[in-house]
Amino acid sequence: MKNGRDSHDTYKYVRTDTSTLDKVIDVHDVYVKRSKLRVLFSYIGRLILLANMSLLLIEKDKLSIVSFWRLFLGVVSAKLLQYKPIKKVMVDGSVTFPPINYIRSGVAAIHIERPPLFQSLTDCGRIDRKFIQMGKILKPVLNECVTPVTCYWSLVLVLRDDDQLALVFQKLQPPIKILVPVWKALCKSTNLEDHSHSLK
Amino acid sequence: MEESRRKHRILMVSDFFYPNFGGVESHIYYLSQCLLKRGHKVVIMSHAYGNRTGVRYITNNLKVYYIPWRPFLMQNTLPTFYLTLPIIRTILIREKISIVHGHQAFSTLCHESLMHARTMGCKVVFTDHSLYGFADPGSIHMNKILQFTLADIDHAICVSHTSKENTVLRSGIKPETVFVVPNAVDTAMFTPAPTQLARDEVVIVVISRLVYRKGADLLVEVIPEVCRLFPHVRFIIGGDGPKRVRLEEMREKFSLQDRVEMLGAVPHSQVRSVLISGHIFLNSSLTEAFCIAILEAASCGLLTVSTRVGGVPEVLPEDMIVLAEPAPQDMLRAIEQAIDMLPNIDPQIMHSRMKSYYSWHDVAKRTEIVYDCVMDSSNKSILERLPRYLICGAWAGKIFCLVMIVNFILWRLLEFFQPAESIEEVPDMASMCNHEDDN
Helix, strand or coil: CEEEEEECCCEEEEEEEEECCCEEEEEEEEEECCCHHHHHHHHHHHHHHHHHHHHHHHCHHHCCHHHHHHHHHHHHHHHHHCCCCCCEEEEECCEECCCCCCCCCCEEEEEEECCCCCCCCCCCCCEEEEEEEHHHEEEEEEEEEECCCCEEEEEEEEECCCCCEEECCCCCCCCHHHHHHHHHHHHHHHHHHHHHHHCC | CCCCCCCCEEEEECCCCCCCCCHHHHHHHHHHHHHHHCCCEEEEEEECECCECEEEEEHHHEEEEEECCCEEECCEECCCCCCCHHHHHHHHHHCCCCEEEEECCCCHHHHHHHHHHHHCCCEEEEEECCCCCCCCHHHHHHHHHHHHHHHCCCEEEECCHHHHHHHHHHHCCCHHHEEECCCCCCCCCCCCCCCCCCCCCEEEEEECCCCHHHCHHHHHHHHHHHHHHCCCEEEEEECCCCCHHHHHHHHHHCCCCCCEEEEECCCHHHHHHHHCCCCEEEECCCCCCCCHHHHHHHHCCCEEEEECCCCHHHCCCCCCEEEECCCHHHHHHHHHHHHHHHHHCCHHHHHHHHHHHCCHHHHHHHHHHHHHHHHHCCCCCHHHHHHHHHCCCCCHHHHHHHHHHHHHHHHHHHHHHCCHHHCCCCCCHHHHHHHHHHC
């Protein structure tokens, strides 16, 4: 069993790579560290909104256009400062080898988990899942993206019969040293799939 | 000696690059290719062109950043002073740039990049490709901006001695900091026709933008006279612009439809095929810093007739070019002289001579010398550099100082919120390809 770890200021990378007779488990977990500053700002935003709403209730007899503007600004600041961090992104490139007499295709699953927003109220975090058939992946590519203010790397999948590139990490921008092992593993998996197709 | 020369990491910046075609664009492209061949790392930065945005790799893995800032006037990005600081800083850090080389005084992206690069302590070089006046409001404004940019520059490059004079007078920089490195021509692309054209009919070719600056009004005066005096001469005019209408009117007025052929806009890839259909190339520009067009024509074996303006007299020897004042009578005289010289012209010999006179590899070698000088110059702190801006004018100097101080403060804020260590360096494409081949 091979494992890998890497750490960065914002991200932590853990790889689980196990091979058995009938399956290869290759899971890449990217953990996102919560930003305390952003948590603080999100609470400040909510406090501002709460204060504006309380003021509105207190002044309910003397409401004016200013009061509604204040409420509107409170909502906007709470929304802007809202922080819904992504806790973990998992890229699962595991492949199950079928018995000799039939073929089953491997599946790549990309899981996203969120932390509970109000721990005390609910205990479930939202999970977004996206499954992409391994055979649909033409090539995983490390892409340099340029915005008006910065540049960053992203890992994208070029899919067969699809003009759009599929982002592996939709909302995160992990550093290149975390993207490279995921990219290599995906390249290896897609090569295995190409090879199994060629053996049909 | 060759192996021991220093390798630099250069960022070429201009609003004018591929997919646009022109003198500045070709200069940046060919110079970058030759510098890459000499072992330097070159990255180009320009603004987005339509859907062409992001990182692109062109010939020989030349990396181009098309940053998503839309052009707003004549292919220039909107001047914002400070808004381009984050992206330029990111590119300079991730590509480990040591020299920023800006091109063209009319490019706002170039000016802003040089300003930010100086703030960050990078070495900067500026190449001026055009001549500008001194009296009209546009030129006064442009000259002030140039004064600001060149106040703190390490070295500048001009494409001719006339251009150097013009740049020094406009910007007030010291002449000893300005190098003259002329343009060149791709002689492999511009070759003469395999068989020499018959001389019973003389064909005069004009390829230029049909605008005032390029002397389109002179053509309107000259062409009918030439056609009247020389019945065996015809014209081929390639190019487009606002003055095209005047030329069409002239053609109609003097019934020259069978003697003056208008081709419209000619794609750069087809310029050679138009040139080799003529004997004489006519350039009627009212101002030119260098004029790559006459190099291309000479490389194709054409005798050139040109106005004696700007840096044109420095470009070709006397037996390859006939110069005239930008007046119809003198141009007529020059065309007559050129027609008399035609029997002595051998296009193949002319092409061989051009190959020896001009080469982009030579331009790259000379530019490398400028880069070496730039890297040897001392680093100065912002306090030592601010007095250079104060001499730009009583009020302008103080405004320039303020602009640089604010830029410095913004840079330090960026350093605090996004330290340079958090910006990942880009692996070199060449070493990555070698690594993949090994794997």
